[in-house]
Every structure is written in C-alpha cells, then in structure tokens.
Amino acid sequence: MNEPIIIVGAGQAGQKAVETLRQKGYEGDLVMIGDEPFHPYQRPPLSKAYLKGEMDEERLFLRPPAYFETAAIDFRKGAWVSEIDPASHTVTLEDGESLIYSKLLIATGTRARALPIEGSDLAGVFTLRTMADIAPIRAALEAAEWVAIVGGGYIGMEFAAVAVGFGKEVTVIEVQPRILERSVAPEISNYLQDLHRSKGVRLELGSGVARLDGEGAVSGVVLANGEMVPADLVLVAVGAEPVAELAAAAGLAVEGGIAVNAACRTSAPDIYAAGDCTVFPSARFGRTIRLESVQNACDQAKAAAAAMLDEDVSYDPVPWFWSDQYDVKLQIAGLSQGYDRTEIEGSPDEGQFALSYYAGDRLLAVDTVNSPRQHMMARKMLTSQ
Ligand SMILES: Cc1cc2nc3c(=O)[nH]c(=O)nc-3n(C[C@H](O)[C@H](O)[C@H](O)COP(=O)(O)OP(=O)(O)OC[C@H]3O[C@@H](n4cnc5c(N)ncnc54)[C@H](O)[C@@H]3O)c2cc1C
Numbered sequence: 001m002n003e004p005i006i007i008v009g010a011g012q013a014g015q016k017a018v019e020t021l022r023q024k025g026y027e028g029d030l031v032m033i034g035d036e037p038f039h040p041y042q043r044p045p046l047s048k049a050y051l052k053g054e055m056d057e058e059r060l061f062l063r064p065p066a067y068f069e070t071a072a073i074d075f076r077k078g079a080w081v082s083e084i085d086p087a088s089h090t091v092t093l094e095d096g097e098s099l100i101y102s103k104l105l106i107a108t109g110t111r112a113r114a115l116p117i118e119g120s121d122l123a124g125v126f127t128l129r130t131m132a133d134i135a136p137i138r139a140a141l142e143a144a145e146w147v148a149i150v151g152g153g154y155i156g157m158e159f160a161a162v163a164v165g166f167g168k169e170v171t172v173i174e175v176q177p178r179i180l181e182r183s184v185a186p187e188i189s190n191y192l193q194d195l196h197r198s199k200g201v202r203l204e205l206g207s208g209v210a211r212l213d214g215e216g217a218v219s220g221v222v223l224a225n226g227e228m229v230p231a232d233l234v235l236v237a238v239g240a241e242p243v244a245e246l247a248a249a250a251g252l253a254v255e256g257g258i259a260v261n262a263a264c265r266t267s268a269p270d271i272y273a274a275g276d277c278t279v280f281p282s283a284r285f286g287r288t289i290r291l292e293s294v295q296n297a298c299d300q301a302k303a304a305a306a307a308m309l310d311e312d313v314s315y316d317p318v319p320w321f322w323s324d325q326y327d328v329k330l331q332i333a334g335l336s337q338g339y340d341r342t343e344i345e346g347s348p349d350e351g352q353f354a355l356s357y358y359a360g361d362r363l364l365a366v367d368t369v370n371s372p373r374q375h376m377m378a379r380k381m382l383t384s385q
Helices: 012-023 066-070 131-143 154-165 186-198 245-249 294-308 372-384
Strands: 005-008 030-034 074-077 081-085 090-093 098-100 103-106 110-112 146-150 169-174 202-205 209-215 217-223 228-230 233-236 240-242 271-273 278-282 287-289 320-325 328-334 341-347 352-359 362-369
Touching: 005 012, 012 030, 012 294, 081 245, 103 294, 131 233, 146 154, 146 217, 146 228, 154 169, 154 186, 154 233, 154 320, 169 217, 169 228, 186 202, 186 320, 186 328, 186 362, 217 233, 271 294, 294 320, 328 372, 352 372, 362 372
Parallel strands: 005 030, 005 103, 030 074, 103 271, 146 169, 146 233, 169 202
Antiparallel strands: 081 090, 090 098, 110 240, 209 217, 217 228, 278 287, 320 328, 328 362, 341 352, 352 362
16 A cells, blocks of 8 residues: 555654654655644653753754654644544544545553642643643742642652752642552652652642632642642642543544554554553553553554564563652562562662562562662563563
8 A cells, every 4th residue: 555654643652653664664655743843752851850951952852853854754743633534544634634544553642630620720730741831830930939749649759859959848749648659669659758858848648639729820739638738839740641532533442541452453454552542451460551651652662663564563561660859760660560568679778779579479560769770680580570
C-alpha cells in the first residue's frame, strides 16, 4: 500500500516510533500529528531541572527540528486529530483535512487529572503536564509566598523539592497516610517524608481537600477537617488519565486505557497504540498493566514500530522509572504490587540503599536510593528471572 504510516501524538512514544521506523528501513511516507505547538520533547525535566531553570529549552527537545526534514517526516505541529475511521482507514484533523493511512499508531499519552472541587478554576491553581504549563507556573512560583501541593505522588513531591528551593513555605496534602503510597513500600515513603520535612516541607498526610478558597485568585486550601492551608499557588498533582476518547469513539476496545496485545495491536485492523495511553497484557506480572514512564513509552513504541513492519513482536518489559528529589535519585525496577516481604540492603541513614520486594521467593521489584549500580543490577536480575 502506498498510503503513509500515521502517528497520532508527538510525545515520547510518537517520536520513538518514527525514529524506529526509519532506523528499520521503512522508506514510505510517514506522518506524525501532534496538538502541542512544539517539536517532541521530554517531560521528566518539567518537574525537575527545567522547572528550576537549570536546563535550556533546546535540551528538552528529543531531536533538533532539522531531524524531521532529514528523516522525511511530515510532522504536523499544533494539529488535533478529531476522528479515526477504521473502516476507511482515515484520520480527520480538526481543520477538516482527512488523511488515509496504511497503518496507524495512537500515542496520545495522558492528561493531568483535574480536581473536581470548588475553587479549582481560581487563578493560581495549576496542573503540570506540558511545556506550555511551565512559564505561568514559574512566574507564579517566583511571586508566591505559600505553595500548596495537592497529591503526594512523584510530580507533587518533585515540585515540593523545587518550590522549597525557591524559598517558599510548602505544604503537601495527601489523602493517603503516606506519600507515594501506590508505588513504594513504607520504608521508601518514610525515607522521603523525613527528607522533605528536613528541608522544611510540611506534610498533611491522610488529609482530604474540601475546596480551594479565594476570590478570583486562590488564597488557601480548605482541608476536609476544616483546617485552612494558606496558599497563593496550588499545584494539583492527583495523577493522570489516558487520552483514549479518540480510540473509544472509533470503536476500539478501551479498558482503562487503549487495549493492545503483546504486538501493540488494538482491536481494529492496522491500528496500533503505544505509551501512557495503553493497557497491555504482561505474562511477566500475570495481569494487564498500564505504565506511565519513559521506559514504556520508548520500548513499547519501538515494539509497535517493529510490529507495523510485520516483525514478530512480544512486548513484556521489566518496567523501570526514576524520580529526582533534592539530591536524591530514586530508581525503581519492576512492579512491586502483590509483594509479601521486603529486604533492605545498605543504610537509609547514609542515604544509599536498595529495597527488594518479594512474593515468596520471587523477586518482583527493587527500589534504589542513590545507587544506580544496584538499579542496573536489579534490572538485569529481573530480566533474567
Ligand atoms: C512533569 C512530569 C514528570 C515526569 N517524570 C518522569 C520521570 O522522572 N521518569 C519517567 O520515567 N517518566 C516521567 N514522566 C512520565 C513520562 O514523561 C511519560 O510516561 C511519557 O511522556 C509518555 O509518553 P507518551 O508519548 O505516551 O505520551 P505524551 O508524552 O503525553 O505524548 C502524547 C502527545 O499526544 C498529544 N495528543 C493527544 N491526543 C491528540 C490528538 N487527538 N491529536 C493530536 N495530538 C494528540 C498530546 O498532547 C501529547 O503531546 C513524567 C511526566 C510528567 C508530566
């Protein structure tokens, strides 16, 4: 077929897919469509070095703009795909243009989850997902005295570390009894809680949020117990949800994410999906999983590109992830859900240790703090298991 391969979504996964297709010798037409007004960029620095002002904008981009011309990629920047018609192999853009594909990759990622409570629309209330979010957040951060963060997940805690560095009074409000509750064991949460407190962050754990207060602009967060946390900047960091409406409207199976098999195929012929927006079966972990990580975006996009070129593909990764808070690097290999015991190696007091998660004798995951060597060893061990 002479029709192009089309990629919807120009994030980490979309970029890796176009690169892989070209590296593997695909010489046909290649179109990548992304709604953001930028070339594909990496998101992790948005809550770390770039937010701090320690990284130039150019370094965020995954490839220099010239790459797209050299690699003959028809990159449509700032363009929203509004419809997919699997029967006619057509995608329609918001401006009405229709394009026919031979194969389609959906790599639409996730969006920041909104907080459905009173006051969420006040000035000074932000979510953090895109490069365009950063300039207004940084301006507000410079002007703010009190910063409140709703959600003690990775983005919330990384933001807390940066905000404290700006000399702000920072409070993190987390509904669970500890931070990062969904992804790490109490040993890691406790270590990081102590770290944040030692830097001056106030943690309101086990606290729900009733509403955000203010007239025009936010002035505080009212907790479920009625207490008021003063804030002239509120970051809502309560997770992300897959951007799957386009796929659902096209009749593709969506089960908490776009459902794909181990070859990254969706339920419709010639349509593949990769990255944050997917759910996929993992034989390794014995269940269907959805990951939000650079590892998954890149590796699943590579697998999808190979599958689109009719290679045999069975994607079942050892997931890995990292988070930087102050001078601490937390690295996670594997998935710890379902563990029944942990073993610690090294010393939290000295700020360097590894925590292994087991189910019976089976190693499920290893979290390391400031120990890249142990992280790499863990990835090898989990892969060979
Ligand atoms: C602040 C922040 C910090 C992070 N830190 C880490 C970290 O430390 N380590 C780590 O491993 N991961 C981290 N992540 C997660 C990582 O960045 C994501 O897992 C990764 O970006 C997912 O890539 P993706 O291509 O699947 O989705 P995205 O990068 O979200 O790209 C999807 C793109 O598709 C576009 N799009 C959606 N629908 C349409 C449409 N209909 N038409 C056109 N375009 C569309 C979106 O606007 C977006 O540009 C972080 C994420 C954020 C936001």
